[in-house]
Amino acid sequence: MARYILQRVFAAFVALWILTTVTFVLMHAIPGGPFTRERNVPEAVMRNIEAKYHLDDPLWQQYLDYLGGVVRFDLGPSFKFQGQTVNDFIRRGFPVSAELGIISIILSMAIGIPVGIISALRQNKWQDNVTMLVAIIGVSVPSFIIAPLLMYVFALKLRWLPPAMWGSWRQVIMPAVALALLPLATFSRLMRSSMLDVISQDYIKTARAKGLSELAVTWRHAVKNAVMPIVTYLGPLIAAILTGTFIIEQIFAIPGLGRQFVWSVNNRDYTTILGLTIFYGAFLLLMNLVVDIIYGFLDPRIQIAGRKD
Amino acid sequence: MKAMSVANGVNPGVFGPVPENAFEHVGPAPEEQNLIVRPPTTYWQDAWRRLKKNFLAMCGLYVIILFIALAIFGPMLTGYTYFGQVLTDANKAPSLAHWFGTDHLGRDELTRVLYGARISLSIGIVASVINLAVGALYGGISGLVGGRTDNVMMRIVDIIYGIPLQLVVILLMVVMGSGLLNIYVALGLVYWLGMARIVRGQVLALKEQEFVLAARMVGADQRRLLLRHLIPNAMGPIIVTLTLSIPQAIFTEAWLSFIGLGVAAPQASWGVLASEGVGGLRSYPWQTFFPAAAISLTMLAFNFLGDGLRDALDPRLRR
Numbered sequence: 001m002a003r004y005i006l007q008r009v010f011a012a013f014v015a016l017w018i019l020t021t022v023t024f025v026l027m028h029a030i031p032g033g034p035f036t037r038e039r040n041v042p043e044a045v046m047r048n049i050e051a052k053y054h055l056d057d058p059l060w061q062q063y064l065d066y067l068g069g070v071v072r073f074d075l076g077p078s079f080k081f082q083g084q085t086v087n088d089f090i091r092r093g094f095p096v097s098a099e100l101g102i103i104s105i106i107l108s109m110a111i112g113i114p115v116g117i118i119s120a121l122r123q124n125k126w127q128d129n130v131t132m133l134v135a136i137i138g139v140s141v142p143s144f145i146i147a148p149l150l151m152y153v154f155a156l157k158l159r160w161l162p163p164a165m166w167g168s169w170r171q172v173i174m175p176a177v178a179l180a181l182l183p184l185a186t187f188s189r190l191m192r193s194s195m196l197d198v199i200s201q202d203y204i205k206t207a208r209a210k211g212l213s214e215l216a217v218t219w220r221h222a223v224k225n226a227v228m229p230i231v232t233y234l235g236p237l238i239a240a241i242l243t244g245t246f247i248i249e250q251i252f253a254i255p256g257l258g259r260q261f262v263w264s265v266n267n268r269d270y271t272t273i274l275g276l277t278i279f280y281g282a283f284l285l286l287m288n289l290v291v292d293i294i295y296g297f298l299d300p301r302i303q304i305a306g307r308k309d
Numbered sequence: 310m311k312a313m314s315v316a317n318g319v320n321p322g323v324f325g326p327v328p329e330n331a332f333e334h335v336g337p338a339p340e341e342q343n344l345i346v347r348p349p350t351t352y353w354q355d356a357w358r359r360l361k362k363n364f365l366a367m368c369g370l371y372v373i374i375l376f377i378a379l380a381i382f383g384p385m386l387t388g389y390t391y392f393g394q395v396l397t398d399a400n401k402a403p404s405l406a407h408w409f410g411t412d413h414l415g416r417d418e419l420t421r422v423l424y425g426a427r428i429s430l431s432i433g434i435v436a437s438v439i440n441l442a443v444g445a446l447y448g449g450i451s452g453l454v455g456g457r458t459d460n461v462m463m464r465i466v467d468i469i470y471g472i473p474l475q476l477v478v479i480l481l482m483v484v485m486g487s488g489l490l491n492i493y494v495a496l497g498l499v500y501w502l503g504m505a506r507i508v509r510g511q512v513l514a515l516k517e518q519e520f521v522l523a524a525r526m527v528g529a530d531q532r533r534l535l536l537r538h539l540i541p542n543a544m545g546p547i548i549v550t551l552t553l554s555i556p557q558a559i560f561t562e563a564w565l566s567f568i569g570l571g572v573a574a575p576q577a578s579w580g581v582l583a584s585e586g587v588g589g590l591r592s593y594p595w596q597t598f599f600p601a602a603a604i605s606l607t608m609l610a611f612n613f614l615g616d617g618l619r620d621a622l623d624p625r626l627r628r
Contacts, residue, residue, distance in 0.1 A: 011467065011468055011471060012471060014468050015468050015469075015471035015472050018468065018469075018472060019472050019473075019476075019477075022477065022480070023480060026480050026481070026483075026484045027480075027484070029484055030483075030484055136609070136612055136613065136616070137609060139612060140556065140605060140608040140609040140612050141605045141608070141609070142560055142563060142564065142604065142605075142608070144563070144564065144567050144583070144584075145583065145601040145604060145605055148583075148586075148587050148590050148597050148601065149601070151590060152590055152594055152597075156590065156591055239473055239475070242473075243473075243475045243476075243564070246564075246567075246568055247564065247567040247568065250567065251587060262568050262569065265479060265483060265568055265569060265570065266568075266569045268483070273479075273480070273483060277476045277479070277480060280473060280476055281472060281473055281476060284473045285471055285472075288471060
């Protein structure tokens with residue numbers, strides 16, 4: 001088990017290093033420096049600015065400095081917001097995005113998994129057909145299409161919910177639902193097929209044969225085993241929610257990190273793009289690591305495979 | 310009873326030898342038994358037959374064909390151009406003159422949605438074909454060569470898999486600048502990992518089969534083996550992955566447009582149109598509604614078709 005975890009941690013660090021390097025190289029591959037687009041500045045001023053941001057250092061020096069900064073979790077200053085650092089943005093925006101994301105994840109699991117179970121237990125009956133049709137629609141319609149639709153119906157026409165901004169619980173509902181819809185549909189599809197796998201196994205027949213009630217068979221033997229494969233979806237789920245927040249926060253004017261990121265992309269605030277990309281990358285790699293380790297503990301077969309390596 | 314024990318040779322002494330003509334053939338003639346009544350079906354005919362029975366998948370296929378036809382011929386038939394501005398007609402609601410209304414510069418929304426179909430569908434298809442080329446080659450070589458090469462190549466894939474690819478796409482678009490060609494390249498170069506894994510798995514399973522041995526025996530080199538024998542035989546799963554990666558590319562492009570990294574104006578994909586419309590949602594909802602419906606319908610159609618193809622090409626997976 002320790003070996004398995006070590007392997008995963010190592011792979012995550014390599015991935016983060018590659019991401020940092022690729023980001024750094026790409027950002028420096030842009031023709032001209034970050035300040036060349038400004039109005040004509042005297043040569044001396046330009047040199048001063050470059051010295052301030054260490055842009056006159058040789059490239060390898062900048063690269064090593066940057067790597068050192070990443071290790072110390074110092075992502076540098078923003079080029080466009082005077083006196084602000086990327087860390088400031090994260091400190092301000094991330095809690096908001098995290099709150100929205102966690103609510104969406106809970107929402108999608110709390111509805112998606114039971115729907116999948118019911119669908120599997122009623123396989124090919126109308127309950128199953130209807131939920132699977134709705135689920136494939138949920139998988140197909142992107143959150144940034146759902147969001148304006150929800151806004152139009154519930155905020156602008158019915159006036160039940162506030163159309164935008166952040167603060168009260170009523171303002172959380174629409175963005176959370178828009179974000180949760182895709183993972184909800186995916187959860188129910190995965191849970192259904194996983195349940196169908198499990199209930200055709202022999203040990204389910206054994207459990208029935210020894211006289212357990214239908215509820216005990218479903219709950220203790222089927223659901224418990226069927227939930228396991230779902231855990232692997234948590235990694236992609238967190239990634240989907242995170243990239244979803246970029247747009248959802250924009251549409252609902254939520255002051256989260258996603259909106260900040262899109263703002264920096266649109267304003268070509270290169271250091272912020274660089275820093276936030278690495279932050280997001282590190283965050284997702286960490287989440288994947290956690291999911292992998294949880295899965296390793298849940299599924300004894302993985303430990304055996306790890307030992308064989 | 311008598312004849313049986315004789316035929317089995319139990320007790321020939323008592324009943325004597327069996328005459329030659331003691332038995333008569335009463336069933337269908339041997340040549341009739343071997344007659345092939347139904348025409349032989351190939352793997353693909355069989356898959357097509359199964360696909361035709363799948364109502365939703367066929368709906369998806371027809372919608373896709375319809376949309377492709379509309380994308381090719383539609384913009385010529387509306388009588389407007391996608392860039393022609395009539396500022397006095399700005400933000401008009403849908404009417405007989407403008408079926409889908411007009412946008413904030415008085416451009417005909419129907420023409421722009423049809424023209425957007427060209428861009429969005431071409432992005433989906435071109436990006437997926439690049440994925441196919443890169444992924445099938447990478448996975449194919451990895452699986453065919455095997456051993457240490459395979460190990461290293463797949464470790465690389467595992468590590469890249471850990472990197473959040475959508476961030477890489479954003480970075481590439483920021484660096485290369487927005488534009489149709491750059492979107493093809495960015496999406497095509499980033500999303501080939503899944504294809505590589507699937508092709509490798511297929512090649513690993515196929516390369517131990519006799520037809521590969523036969524091909525090797527008549528002198529096929531690795532290149533011919535991969536391109537002529539292994540990849541064509543792995544076509545089923547490749548097509549399914551390809552079909553399901555097209556909506557993914559269309560989705561990613563639309564998502565990029567909302568971030569502000571879509572195609573450059575005056576060109577507009579469905580994503581650009583929808584994201585432009587959101588700003589005026591309160592007053593001009595149709596500017597969001599039509600492109601949004603187009604994106605959703607297309608993704609739905611491709612997902613239905615992809616699911617159906619998977620069932621048709623590999624019936625063992627069907628539930």
